[in-house]
Amino acid sequence: MIKLKEKIEAGAVKALKELYALDVETVELQQTRKDFEGDLTIVVFPYLRASKKGPEQTANDLGEFLVGSIDEISTFNVVKGFLNLVISDAVWASQLAEIGNTPNYGIQPEGDETILVEYSSPNTNKPLHLGHVRNNLLGYSVAELLKAAGKKVKKVQIINDRGIHICKSMLAWQKFGEGETPQSSGMKGDKLVGKYYVEFDKAYKKEIEELISQGKEEKAAKDEAPMIVEARQMLKKWEDGDAEVVALWEKMNGWVYEGFEKTYKNLGVDFDKYYYESNTYLLGKKVVEEGLAKGVFEKDPDGSVWIDLTAEGLDRKILLRSDGTSVYMTQDIGTAIQRSEDFELDGMIYTVGNEQDYHFKVLFIIMEKLGYDWAKNLYHLSYGMVDLPSGKMKSREGTVVDADDLMQEMEDTAKAISEELGKTEGMTEDEKATLYHMVGMGALKYFMLKVDPKKRMMFNPEESVDFQGNTGPFIQYTHARIKSLLRRGNAEGIWPAEGTPKYTELQPSERELVKLLAQFPEIITTAADEHSPAVVANYVYEVVKAYNALYQQLPIMTDDNKEAIIFRLNLSSSTAEVVKTGMRILGIDVPERM
RNA sequence: GGUCGCGUAGCUCAGCUGGAUAGAGCAUCUGCCUUCUAAGCAGACGGUCCUAGGUUCGAAUCCUAGCGCGAUCACCA
Numbered sequence A: 001m002i003k004l005k006e007k008i009e010a011g012a013v014k015a016l017k018e019l020y021a022l023d024v025e026t027v028e029l030q031q032t033r034k035d036f037e038g039d040l041t042i043v044v045f046p047y048l049r050a051s052k053k054g055p056e057q058t059a060n061d062l063g064e065f066l067v068g069s070i071d072e073i074s075t076f077n078v079v080k081g082f083l084n085l086v087i088s089d090a091v092w093a094s095q096l097a098e099i100g101n102t103p104n105y106g107i108q109p110e111g112d113e114t115i116l117v118e119y120s121s122p123n124t125n126k127p128l129h130l131g132h133v134r135n136n137l138l139g140y141s142v143a144e145l146l147k148a149a150g151k152k153v154k155k156v157q158i159i160n161d162r163g164i165h166i167c168k169s170m171l172a173w174q175k176f177g178e179g180e181t182p183q184s185s186g187m188k189g190d191k192l193v194g195k196y197y198v199e200f201d202k203a204y205k206k207e208i209e210e211l212i213s214q215g216k217e218e219k220a221a222k223d224e225a226p227m228i229v230e231a232r233q234m235l236k237k238w239e240d241g242d243a244e245v246v247a248l249w250e251k252m253n254g255w256v257y258e259g260f261e262k263t264y265k266n267l268g269v270d271f272d273k274y275y276y277e278s279n280t281y282l283l284g285k286k287v288v289e290e291g292l293a294k295g296v297f298e299k300d301p302d303g304s305v306w307i308d309l310t311a312e313g314l315d316r317k318i319l320l321r322s323d324g325t326s327v328y329m330t331q332d333i334g335t336a337i338q339r340s341e342d343f344e345l346d347g348m349i350y351t352v353g354n355e356q357d358y359h360f361k362v363l364f365i366i367m368e369k370l371g372y373d374w375a376k377n378l379y380h381l382s383y384g385m386v387d388l389p390s391g392k393m394k395s396r397e398g399t400v401v402d403a404d405d406l407m408q409e410m411e412d413t414a415k416a417i418s419e420e421l422g423k424t425e426g427m428t429e430d431e432k433a434t435l436y437h438m439v440g441m442g443a444l445k446y447f448m449l450k451v452d453p454k455k456r457m458m459f460n461p462e463e464s465v466d467f468q469g470n471t472g473p474f475i476q477y478t479h480a481r482i483k484s485l486l487r488r489g490n491a492e493g494i495w496p497a498e499g500t501p502k503y504t505e506l507q508p509s510e511r512e513l514v515k516l517l518a519q520f521p522e523i524i525t526t527a528a529d530e531h532s533p534a535v536v537a538n539y540v541y542e543v544v545k546a547y548n549a550l551y552q553q554l555p556i557m558t559d560d561n562k563e564a565i566i567f568r569l570n571l572s573s574s575t576a577e578v579v580k581t582g583m584r585i586l587g588i589d590v591p592e593r594m
Numbered sequence B: 001g002g003u004c005g006c007g008u009a010g011c012u013c014a015g016c017u018g019g020a021u022a023g024a025g026c027a028u029c030u031g032c033c034u035u036c037u038a039a040g041c042a043g044a045c046g047g048u049c050c051u052a053g054g055u056u057c058g059a060a061u062c063c064u065a066g067c068g069c070g071a072u073c074a075c076c077a
Helices: A002-020 A045-052 A055-069 A089-101 A132-149 A164-176 A189-213 A217-224 A226-238 A245-266 A278-293 A326-343 A354-369 A371-376 A403-420 A428-451 A473-491 A506-518 A520-530 A535-554 A564-585
Strands: A027-029 A040-043 A075-079 A082-089 A114-118 A152-160 A273-276 A305-308 A316-320 A347-354 A378-383
Touching: A002 A027, A002 A045, A002 A055, A002 A164, A002 A305, A027 A132, A040 A132, A055 A075, A075 A114, A089 A245, A089 A506, A114 A132, A132 A245, A132 A347, A132 A378, A132 A428, A132 A520, A132 A564, A152 A535, A164 A189, A164 A245, A189 A217, A189 A226, A189 A245, A217 A226, A217 A520, A226 A245, A226 A354, A245 A305, A245 A403, A273 A278, A273 A326, A273 A354, A278 A316, A305 A354, A316 A354, A316 A535, A326 A354, A347 A354, A347 A371, A347 A535, A354 A371, A354 A378, A354 A506, A371 A378, A403 A428, A428 A535, A473 A564, A506 A520, A520 A535, A520 A564, A535 A564
Parallel strands: A114 A152, A114 A347, A152 A273, A347 A378
Antiparallel strands: A027 A040, A040 A082, A075 A082, A305 A316
């Protein structure tokens, strides 16, 4: 398809030159809109000056020239200034054959470029919630998308395992935990630690209130409450390497990691390498010292280190506190450099919420100033918040949608619907469980990935996620339906068939579908360039809709013409392949039956 | 206040590197299961593409200003 497009574009350039002595670099070809006859359209308005003729006449001239010089174009029609070219059915038929013969159709062979994709990167004091789900699905999917576009990809995350917030859960556990463990309580490790994080907050608040009632200012109360004072002492001990504190920290973090692993596995995401802030922040400090020596950064009289970005239209940003301790930015610098030492990377993608747009803008400038050649290929995959109908999610108000609960609910819904529709007859318990998980997760993932990453999105837990229309299950269902047909064709011994079927006059719905399938490789490339799984999601939906229209209109197994049956089964098979590949990029599995 | 992002049907969203009559799904209504899976298909209803200017043969799309929503401007992460 790309080749054909290029051929026609070249033909049009030549036509303009010969007809009107006009030199243009390229001629823009676009898909003909559905309401008009034709496949590809050239808009001739830009060439009227050179042709010195009206739009219709110009389009006619061009059309005749192209029909005469390019075999694949059978006819053309002109509507106002739009030249619609009709590609012959034989070309579409051979396109389909080519698609069917291409292994891994749509996937580009792996090139040399290596890209790191960072995603997830949670705090280790709270369980994962809806916002993390969006992050994980996006990050994973963009990684898959880049792979499909021929990049070498490494999936990584940075675990925020250092800082006062960790000490809060640790302290509360010490005080109130009475030795409770995931084993003794039966709680998932991350949930258990999260529980103590909340406990801390409760106790801390109570102390603040008491202090205020004793006449303290609110600010002083917050600063002097025994809980926070103790937490700070604990952080200090941790930084000094106090054996007892470090042991507790390791134990509780271990619980959290175990809990997270379960959630990741359920979500179907994975990582090639984990980074821990507790390991990289020191490297960051070192690099800042070096940058200081190079003159990239500057030191204030109090000893704090800054970068001045006023020339770039930004502010001055702190990199080291006056006491020499590191900040968020320092750690990110260290992490980035650590990664470039671990991998020969050409670029990096950070999947982080849009509240950190500014942070990454600054980080990227810093990396460039420090002189790393990969710095120009850093990209912040910035996504909008997930809102609930009640507004923002707030852990303090208990309006958080927990990731594990959410996934469970999706599976339960999938189960209820499947049973209601009576789709599970003759399936083993294992098969049913696999299907419910696949469909539930399909609904959730598609729901989150079909919208443009940078937009805020609404999630209404009351209404739950749809299973009809533009949804994951709808797409999965179509795939299962195709597979059922192919199984039947196979059982009847008519498919797969040798050679290309003698079927040259396509029905409109068939032509429509082949056209769509032919666009798949281009879609992958665009989606990867834009870092947008949504482009793939919406494309797959288009394909599936076109297939269902055909399925309803035309008999597939029961046509009188055997060649037509084979052609349609080939078409069905290629559709299933494209759907499967597209959905795989979204991290969604498709079932053989449902 | 400065900066960044978003604003399209009742709701959730496509379309945005300028092109023809602005598209889907949900919701509401009407048809289609004695023929391949009705989680489906066909149709109806539903729009000041936030507003005002500008550029252009042509603007939902680009530019400017304004309005609305959000984020961010910490020696927090």
